[in-house]
Amino acid sequence: MAKSIDISDLNIYYGDFLAVEGVSLSIPARSVTAFIGPSGCGKSTFLRSLNRMHEVIPGARVEGKVVVDGQSLYDPSVDPVEVRRMIGMVFQRPNPFPTMSIYENVLAGLRLNNKRLGRAEADAVVEKSLRSANLWEEVKDRLGKPGMGLSGGQQQRLCIARAIAVEPQVLLMDEPCSALDPISTSAIEDLIHELKTEYTIVIVTHNMQQAARVSEDTAFFNIAGANKPGKLIEMNPTKKIFSVPDEPATEAYISGRFG
Amino acid sequence: MSTIEAKAGSPKRRLGDLVFANLTRAAGLTILLALAGVAVFLTIEGIPAFTAGPEDLKGASSFVVYVWPLLFGTLLAAALALAIAVPLAIGVALTVSHYAPRRIATLIGYLIDLLAAVPSVVYGLWGGLFLGPKLVPLYEWLADHLSFIPFFAGPASTTGRTILTASIVLAIMVLPIVTAISREIFAQTPRLNEEAALALGATRWEMIRLSVFPYARSGIVSAAMLGLGRALGETMAVAMVLSASGVVTFNLISSTNPSTIAANIALTFADATGIQVNALIASGLVLFVITFVVNFAARWIVSRSEVSV
Numbered sequence: 368m369a370k371s372i373d374i375s376d377l378n379i380y381y382g383d384f385l386a387v388e389g390v391s392l393s394i395p396a397r398s399v400t401a402f403i404g405p406s407g408c409g410k411s412t413f414l415r416s417l418n419r420m421h422e423v424i425p426g427a428r429v430e431g432k433v434v435v436d437g438q439s440l441y442d443p444s445v446d447p448v449e450v451r452r453m454i455g456m457v458f459q460r461p462n463p464f465p466t467m468s469i470y471e472n473v474l475a476g477l478r479l480n481n482k483r484l485g486r487a488e489a490d491a492v493v494e495k496s497l498r499s500a501n502l503w504e505e506v507k508d509r510l511g512k513p514g515m516g517l518s519g520g521q522q523q524r525l526c527i528a529r530a531i532a533v534e535p536q537v538l539l540m541d542e543p544c545s546a547l548d549p550i551s552t553s554a555i556e557d558l559i560h561e562l563k564t565e566y567t568i569v570i571v572t573h574n575m576q577q578a579a580r581v582s583e584d585t586a587f588f589n590i591a592g593a594n595k596p597g598k599l600i601e602m603n604p605t606k607k608i609f610s611v612p613d614e615p616a617t618e619a620y621i622s623g624r625f626g
Numbered sequence: 627m628s629t630i631e632a633k634a635g636s637p638k639r640r641l642g643d644l645v646f647a648n649l650t651r652a653a654g655l656t657i658l659l660a661l662a663g664v665a666v667f668l669t670i671e672g673i674p675a676f677t678a679g680p681e682d683l684k685g686a687s688s689f690v691v692y693v694w695p696l697l698f699g700t701l702l703a704a705a706l707a708l709a710i711a712v713p714l715a716i717g718v719a720l721t722v723s724h725y726a727p728r729r730i731a732t733l734i735g736y737l738i739d740l741l742a743a744v745p746s747v748v749y750g751l752w753g754g755l756f757l758g759p760k761l762v763p764l765y766e767w768l769a770d771h772l773s774f775i776p777f778f779a780g781p782a783s784t785t786g787r788t789i790l791t792a793s794i795v796l797a798i799m800v801l802p803i804v805t806a807i808s809r810e811i812f813a814q815t816p817r818l819n820e821e822a823a824l825a826l827g828a829t830r831w832e833m834i835r836l837s838v839f840p841y842a843r844s845g846i847v848s849a850a851m852l853g854l855g856r857a858l859g860e861t862m863a864v865a866m867v868l869s870a871s872g873v874v875t876f877n878l879i880s881s882t883n884p885s886t887i888a889a890n891i892a893l894t895f896a897d898a899t900g901i902q903v904n905a906l907i908a909s910g911l912v913l914f915v916i917t918f919v920v921n922f923a924a925r926w927i928v929s930r931s932e933v934s935v
Contacts, residue, residue, distance in 0.1 A: 418825065420824065420825055425728070448827050448828070448829050449827070451825055451826065451828075452826070453827075456821075458818065458822070458825070460818060462816075462819055462821070462822040464822065464823075464837065464840065465840065467840075475826060475836065476826035479827055479828050479832055480827065526822070530826070533827070
């Protein structure tokens, strides 16, 4: 069920402002791909264009092609709602539905997809998803409690459980650990390692060590200056990026001699 | 640790802080005093009515018998008005906050706010002279086809000046406040929650159901309560629209309708003398108390549902 993503000549706009220019790259299936780069370089914007979440901002639009499994996501016949059901997303800050229990949070996506879900079936999905998100042992005795009652790291794993409960083909993670402490971060990173056997994972991170730890491939984005579009500088296997990158700009950023 | 640490025992009190704290305290006290003043006046002036006889109570044997149909009419009209206005207001507010393009949304917002600026006398004139007669065919149709429902038992009023017409006018009058508050709350839904729903593949409506409504629920109740306050107390529009005869009935479209407390006071106050005035004031006290009770009940319901989730 994991799919690869091929992006060609993607331009991303906010109104008239070109935020990301001319990105072409391929994201392999069942593997972790990291996007790194300075703030404002468009890596999150680019990530959001992969499941058509970019366009929920008024005036935002995209030119170019994003192809998943032979299907162009921006084809006029494609329903963005279907795209988002196929490509899950985890956000910077944990965002469980505040009025829902842990149990209902996990099922939220499934309830949207097919309303009829037997009790046993629902229980099974909740347990499987929470186990996959390494959260089951911590919450199995309080599934009926509000999701907001969990710690930040647990909430984020709940959000991951919610995203994978619908069995998406791709999982996008937008700086999933930026609001978490090192212990929770490490738990999420372990989880990413486990999930990549089943899912295609794309992760945006500000933390270069994290990119080095979790990803197979890394794409480095950069921006020439304020109000200039962000661009893909290079994409290579993570080992290569962090040892002998092709581009001097990548080298400068990674070694901290940025700017 | 810090060089500007306050000396023990004598924390420095700044003048600005002190002035502001007392100003806010005074504002809070003023509200309490005003409320207490009204309550005391209504109670003292209203007490004689509780022992009044039929000659001062339009033939009613006691004050309770006198005020009950009025109270019934007040609650019925207000409840109907809310039943019409709240769904409509939520719809309008969602259009403005989540559906319409920004330009149109702003325009609709202004128009709704404008409704609030129309004096209630104008609504009364419009309701009595225009809306009522226009609704007569509808009432006749309801009486012909749906008379098995007690609300539409008929016979239909020929003037259209029914409690349903009054409620529709009230609904339009409470619409702006309910819409304005709902709109503000909908617009404040955290982007994070909305995106959580959208990223799971929610349609716009599903997103609203998953993230906007749960967030806005207590706010909607508050908005409805403010609207209810206006509907309960509205005087002129009801007095001008309703052809009242002091009955207790759920028949919404006939020519015999219950009056409301506020409208009854407005219509009979000019000619009232002696104990009759006290009776009117006592009915005002009843309205005052009912408004309080309804508000508290609503708050309680909201706070209870907040805890249980």
